[in-house]
Amino acid sequence: MATVSDLSKGNYIRYNGEVMQVEELQHRTPGNLRAFYQIKMRNVRNGKVAENRFRPGEEVDILRVETKEYQYLYADGDSLVCMDNITFDQVYIDKRLLGNSVNFIKEGVTLLIAFENGESAITAEAPTHVVMEVQYTEPGMQGDTATRTLKAATLENGVEIRVPLFVNTGDKIKVQTSTGDYVERVKE
Template sequence: MATVSDLSKGNFMRYNGEIMQVEELQHRTPGNLRAFYQIKMRNVRNGKVAENRFRPGEEVEILRVETKEYQYLYADGDSLVCMDNVTFDQIYLDKALLGESVNYIKEGVTLLIAFENGDRAITAEAPSHVVMEVQYTEPGVQGDTATRTLKAATLETGVEVRVPLFVNTGDKIKIDTRNGEYIERVKE
């Protein structure tokens, strides 16, 4: 077992039976009191943030996590089929691990997947930005660009996003996968 002083930001640990990722770690020594570690950690399964104090010698279970790049091939029910870029092994990844960003990824995108002890996927991360084609949107009005007015546009994955009036059907746009917001129009 490791102690709290062995932890650093980004480490995974088991806390109250749950897998947590350390987001913030501070060593504090207030006045005449004993030192302690203030740790802010995020639950990997449900995304909730917890904060706790630990004594300097307290033992914690640090998990051995291996991160690999996988290519997203296709969706299969509530899972995504992904292929290891090196060994070409295929795995089934639960869509819930990607959260809302699962709506903005398409076939061929590289995902970063973290495994606990090399066998069970605990987190998955999509690229921060993707380029997608607009399948349908209402035509924009010529010269109506003075205001920051947005309209609905359907992307190639079927998800709907808000885009500026000058974006037309067939245009390629850059989307932020974390929140689904339009970033810019891409010229190819």
């Protein structure tokens, strides 16, 4: 078992039976009182933030987490099938690990997946931006680009997002995976 003083930002710990990632860690010594560690942690399953005070020397369970790059192959029900580019091993991860980003990933994209003790996936991270083709959108009228007005556009994967008026059917656009927001039009 490790102590609180062994922790650093980004470590994964087991706290109250849940896997948590340390976001902030402060060692405080208030005046003539005893020192303590103020730790802000995020639950990797549901994203909730917890804060707690720990005494110096208090034991915590630091998890051994291995992060690797995997290539996304295809969706299979509530799971995503991903392949290790080095060993060609395939793993199934839950779609919930990616959150809203799962709507904007395409086959062949590289995901960053963290495994606890080399067994179960605890986090998955999609690239920040992806390039997608607009399958359908209403045509914009000339002179409509003076304001920041948005219109609906359907992407190649069937997801509908809001884009500026100058984007047309067949254009390739860059989309932010975490929010689904339009970033820019991509030239070939």
